[in-house]
Amino acid sequence: METLFEAWHLVAARDPALMQIVGLSLYVSLTASFLAACIGIPLGAALAIWSFPLRGVLVVLSTSLMALPPVVVGLSVYLLLSRAGPLGALGLLFTPGAMIIAQTILITPIILALTREAVLPLRRDYDALLLSVDAGPRLKLVTLIWDARYGVVTAILAGFGRALAEVGAVLIVGGNINGLTRVMTTTIALETSKGNLELALALGTILLTIAVSVNALIHGLARFGRRYEVTR
Amino acid sequence: MKHLLCALFLAVFAAPLLAGEKYITLASTTSTQNSGLFDAILPLFTAKTGIKVRVVAVGTGQALRIARNGDADALLVHHRPSEEAFVAEGYGIDRLDVMYNDFILVGPETDPAQISKAENAIGALSSIAHTSANFASRGDDSGTHKKEQELWRAAGISPSGRWYLETGSGMGATLNFSKAKLTYTLTDRGTWITFGNKGSLKRLFSGDKSLFNPYGIILVNPARHPHVKLDMARAFSDWMISPEGQKAISDFRIDGFQAFCPNANNIAAEIADRAACPAEAD
Structure with a gap:
């Protein structure tokens, strides 16, 4: 119990080492969520809107990739970015950049599949309308993503949550280097391995608090948006 | 949007190269x-x-x-x-x-295999094997795991059976396991001294030259x-x-x-x- 308070005391005192770890966690996972959203949302919407050969295969593939184990992603990115690997010359291994790449790969399928689920019902409703105004593919995509935006935000949040919570991928490609690539989850794993179980648990509650704050913020924004629409 | 993306990519991937640290x-x-x-x-x-x-x-x-x-x-x-x-x-x-x-052997303070009375590390491991007392092995190809395998080889024992438990994880995780399951394990002294979850685990055998x-x-x-x-x-x-x-x-x-x-x-x-x-x- 005492260590639980101790960890929160570090938060209250804005302990620089802890602040840096929290900041890096947010930086890496938010950047990865942004990149994954840029890739996953248009692709997910496109999978919902258009039918083309092999679409079924792609749908099954994207939903299956939601089950990608972080360790496998981490290992693949490690082999890719290792000096012995194809992208080794970039020198990205054991940097936050490598962690962002790994998390982006991990959560893109989640955002893609959930976006597709959000857009799919709307497409049926809008098909006739979009056809009547002779909407081009770009307009079609943008309209449907915009109208599915609450579902899409949920998709991004699901991705962000996964990125913030995972430890397997960032541990392998980041190396858990003190002051450089150490994030919340790898710190929790490290403290557990030192037998400092209460401290590890306290750090876990901090991580959860951050996740709750981010989700509450976005949920609040969405509610504000809905109310604005109604009163418009 | 595209410019933003480009800028972001640069920020993420060029930063470590430009830092010049x-x-x-x-x-x-x-x-x-x-x-x-x-x-x-x-x-x-x-x-x-x-x-x-x-x-x-x-x-x-x-x-x-x-x-x-x-x-x-x-x-x-x-x-x-x-x-x-x-x-x-x-x-x-x-x-x-x-x-x-040095490496040390730790285990439950009741010491069911009586390894604290052993003459050397090989004797300690032998009594663990002969009494089939639970032993947690790292099983992860770490330095400690390699050392443990060398000691078993030197003792002429190939450990197997329900008493020999491979955790496949780090020293800390293995010590957490040992504490909960009350098993013996081999650990380096540095990790042991700093380990914060010893419970009833005790250092039971140390000081043999082979544990260097x-x-x-x-x-x-x-x-x-x-x-x-x-x-x-x-x-x-x-x-x-x-x-x-x-x-x-x-x-x-x-x-x-x-x-x-x-x-x-x-x-x-x-x-x-x-x-x-x-x-x-x-």
């Missing part, structure tokens, strides 16, 4: 990291040379693999035969002795990996074996106990003297 990457083991040794000595080296040391702490097997791939500039690990093979295969150069401590645990530093061979920062890595290994570095290692204390004993250059004398170092501490 002087640093080396050191692949090392969890035992050195978890004990807090690096936190104590690396700032001294950085203050003197301006070179930062980025420590990637993994098991010895994985550390060797990282260095083999050229993803580290230097190695600080603890399994002499693997280190010598690494150099012999041309992946590393200039292996040097830096420091040592030497750490060596190796530079990654630039002939294999031209990008490695040989000069800075050499500056680090030179500092580690310098009187200043050796003093920093011996000054490092965990709860008042010395966890690592410097032994650059004069290993034979130090082995003879090792009854006094490290301090008998739990």
Whole structure:
């Protein structure tokens, strides 16, 4: 119990080492969520809107990739970015950049599949309308993503949550280097391995608090948006 | 939008290249990291040379693999035969002795296999095997795991059965397991002293010469990996074996106990003297 308070005391005192770890966690996972959203949302919407050969295969593939184990992603990115690997010359291994790449790969399928689920019902409703105004593919995509935006935000949040919570991928490609690539989850794993179980648990509650704050913020924004629409 | 994306990509991926910070990457083991040794000595080296040391702490097997791939500039690990093979295969150069401590056998304080009365480490392991007392093995190809396998081989036992439990994880995780399941296990002393979840686990056997645990530093061979920062890595290994570095290692204390004993250059004398170092501490 005492260590639980101790960890929160570090938060209250804005302990620089802890602040840096929290900041890096947010930086890496938010950047990865942004990149994954840029890739996953248009692709997910496109999978919902258009039918083309092999679409079924792609749908099954994207939903299956939601089950990608972080360790496998981490290992693949490690082999890719290792000096012995194809992208080794970039020198990205054991940097936050490598962690962002790994998390982006991990959560893109989640955002893609959930976006597709959000857009799919709307497409049926809008098909006739979009056809009547002779909407081009770009307009079609943008309209449907915009109208599915609450579902899409949920998709991004699901991705962000996964990125913030995972430890397997960032541990392998980041190396858990003190002051450089150490994030919340790898710190929790490290403290557990030192037998400092209460401290590890306290750090876990901090991580959860951050996740709750981010989700509450976005949920609040969405509610504000809905109310604005109604009163418009 | 596209510009924003480009800017972001640059920020993410170019930042480490542009930073221009002087640093080396050191692949090392969890035992050195978890004990807090690096936190104590690396700032001294950085203050003197301006070179930062980025420590990637993994098991010895994985550390060797990282260095083999050229993803580290230097190695600080603890399994002499693997280190010598690494150099012999041309992946590393200039292996040097830096420091040592020892392995110890820990277990439940009731000591069902009576290993605290054993004459040597082999006798202790034999009584664990003969009484089929639960034993937790790292099973992860780490330095400690390799050491454990050597000891079983020396005892002429190939451990198997329901009493021999492979955790396949790090030292800390294995100690957490041992504490919960009340098993014996082999651990390095540094990790044991700092470990915060001992419960009813006790150090039951230590002090045998065969439990000697030497750490060596190796530079990654630039002939294999031209990008490695040989000069800075050499500056680090030179500092580690310098009187200043050796003093920093011996000054490092965990709860008042010395966890690592410097032994650059004069290993034979130090082995003879090792009854006094490290301090008998739990």
